[in-house]
Amino acid sequence: xxxxxxxxxxxxxxxxxxxxxxxxxxxxxxxxxxxxxxxxxxxxxxxxxxxxxxxxxxxxxxxxxxxxxxxxxxxxxxxxxxxxxxxxxxxxxxxxxxxxxxxxxxxxxxxxxxxxxxxxxxxxxxxxxxxxxxxxxxxxxxxxxxxxxxxxxxxxxxxxxxxxxxxxxxxxxxxxxxxxxxxxxxxxxxxxxxxxxxxxxxxxxxxxxxxxxxxxxxxxxxxxxxxxxxx
Amino acid sequence: xxxxxxxxxxxxxxxxxxxxxxxxxxxxxxxxxxxxxxxxxxxxxxxxxxxxxxxxxxxxxxxxxxxxxxxxxxxxxxxxxxxxxxxxxxxxxxxxxxxxxxxxxxxxxxxxxxxxxxxxxxxxxxxxxxxxxxxxxxxxxxxxxxxxxxxxxxxxxxxxxxxxxxxxxxxxxxxxxxxxxxxxxxxxxxxxxxxxxxxxxxxxxxxxxxxxxxxxxxxxxxxxxxxxxxxxxxxxxxxxxxxxxxxxxx
Numbered sequence: 001x002x003x004x005x006x007x008x009x010x011x012x013x014x015x016x017x018x019x020x021x022x023x024x025x026x027x028x029x030x031x032x033x034x035x036x037x038x039x040x041x042x043x044x045x046x047x048x049x050x051x052x053x054x055x056x057x058x059x060x061x062x063x064x065x066x067x068x069x070x071x072x073x074x075x076x077x078x079x080x081x082x083x084x085x086x087x088x089x090x091x092x093x094x095x096x097x098x099x100x101x102x103x104x105x106x107x108x109x110x111x112x113x114x115x116x117x118x119x120x121x122x123x124x125x126x127x128x129x130x131x132x133x134x135x136x137x138x139x140x141x142x143x144x145x146x147x148x149x150x151x152x153x154x155x156x157x158x159x160x161x162x163x164x165x166x167x168x169x170x171x172x173x174x175x176x177x178x179x180x181x182x183x184x185x186x187x188x189x190x191x192x193x194x195x196x197x198x199x200x201x202x203x204x205x206x207x208x209x210x211x212x213x214x215x216x217x218x219x220x221x222x223x224x225x226x227x228x229x230x231x
Numbered sequence: 232x233x234x235x236x237x238x239x240x241x242x243x244x245x246x247x248x249x250x251x252x253x254x255x256x257x258x259x260x261x262x263x264x265x266x267x268x269x270x271x272x273x274x275x276x277x278x279x280x281x282x283x284x285x286x287x288x289x290x291x292x293x294x295x296x297x298x299x300x301x302x303x304x305x306x307x308x309x310x311x312x313x314x315x316x317x318x319x320x321x322x323x324x325x326x327x328x329x330x331x332x333x334x335x336x337x338x339x340x341x342x343x344x345x346x347x348x349x350x351x352x353x354x355x356x357x358x359x360x361x362x363x364x365x366x367x368x369x370x371x372x373x374x375x376x377x378x379x380x381x382x383x384x385x386x387x388x389x390x391x392x393x394x395x396x397x398x399x400x401x402x403x404x405x406x407x408x409x410x411x412x413x414x415x416x417x418x419x420x421x422x423x424x425x426x427x428x429x430x431x432x433x434x435x436x437x438x439x440x441x442x443x444x445x446x447x448x449x450x451x452x453x454x455x456x457x458x459x460x461x462x463x464x465x466x467x468x469x470x471x472x473x474x475x476x477x478x479x480x481x
Contacts, residue, residue, distance in 0.1 A: 003325065068454070069450065071453070072449060072450040072453035072454055072457075073411070073446050073449045073450055073453070074411040074412070074414035074415075074425065074449060075411070076414045076415060076417070076425055077414065077425065077428075077442065077445055077446055077449065080425075080428075080429070080438075080442055081442055081446075084432065084438035084442065085438060085439065085442075088243060088438070163308070167308075167309070167310040167311070168310070169310075170310035170312040170313060171310075171312060171415070173312070174312075174418060181310070181312055181313060181316070184313075184316075185316065188320065188321075194316070194317075194320035194321040194324060195317075195320075195321035195322065195324040195325055196321075197321070198313060198316050198317035198320065198321040199317065199321065201313055202305075202309040202313050202314075202317065205308070205309045205310055205313060206305060206308045206309050209308040209309070210304065210308055213308075
């Protein structure tokens, strides 16, 4: 048993620039995947959350079935579906990055949709009546009155889900995308130093997710000036 | 996903028979059993760690609380996949040679997966347990004592029955996450359900059939467990309480 942390220093540039950020000849990158996946997943979640609460059965039943279906299967299955079937369907290979991004948005949209739904349900019904009475239409009521309050109510759950998504991006390495996990795998095969490599990326992942949760607490306090900071 | 079947067109020949032809049917069955075994064994360890550290986070000893917090915050904030690689590739490197030899000959993939899944999910379950304990108002204990119950009676008749009911929904949710996350064990070569699905796909090139089988089995398991737990939850619901506790997804 001999542990050599110098191997981390000599490979830090590859691990952090290529693996974490995605600058380099391999493309990929944990952040370059996570940031658009969170943004698009959030949009998909808002649409699904609204759809699930829609009055029309042909909108809310498909949304409910979609959400329950996705929540009943592992993410890695969704990734494999896209990885093996999209090339067959469209007749040409698709880069790992796009497969992973699509799978994440499809998968996380279902979970974020449930959070958005809970948020909307936490807004008092009188808000809709008041908005309607002041002459706002459905789009205006939803966009300017309901959603801002709904989202604010569920910021902690949303950020928690974004953290889950951030951690889930490590699964893109299974189909070969060069993210932080894949970069560590590559280096540890060359240097034969798996212990040091995996501890190092664990710390990097931890630093990212922990700062996200600190940011969430700050945001929660900042966005609710009428409430005392909840601890 | 099933809509894709229409787009596959004439270039793709369906052959559902590959799923039960020897030896593929056996692979699928073994994979399914391995998923159940891995989930059950990891679940027991995870719940043990969860109760231990979840309780430690609520007790009035600062040192122990900090140890428990450090465990929870570090292990649940790092991806499970990284922990799997760490326990499979990294951790044996620093074990003494004799221990390493023993582990290598006693199903190292399996035990690395059990270690990774139970330590990761143990940290997540700790949070559920801690939230459950902290959600019981102190007044419950005080009123129990005031009506003449002893401390053990108060815990046995009031605190524990309420805490268990509050904890069941998030624990169910977390257990389903554990079941779904056990699919990641395929990456270190554990022959569970996703591994079997991939294997059938590799040998037969019938991706659509193989992944449909895997997807439906996971779906059946998850929906089945959720249905049973939902019935239990309703049966044992506390009259007068409408609020289900916040689901812990983290």
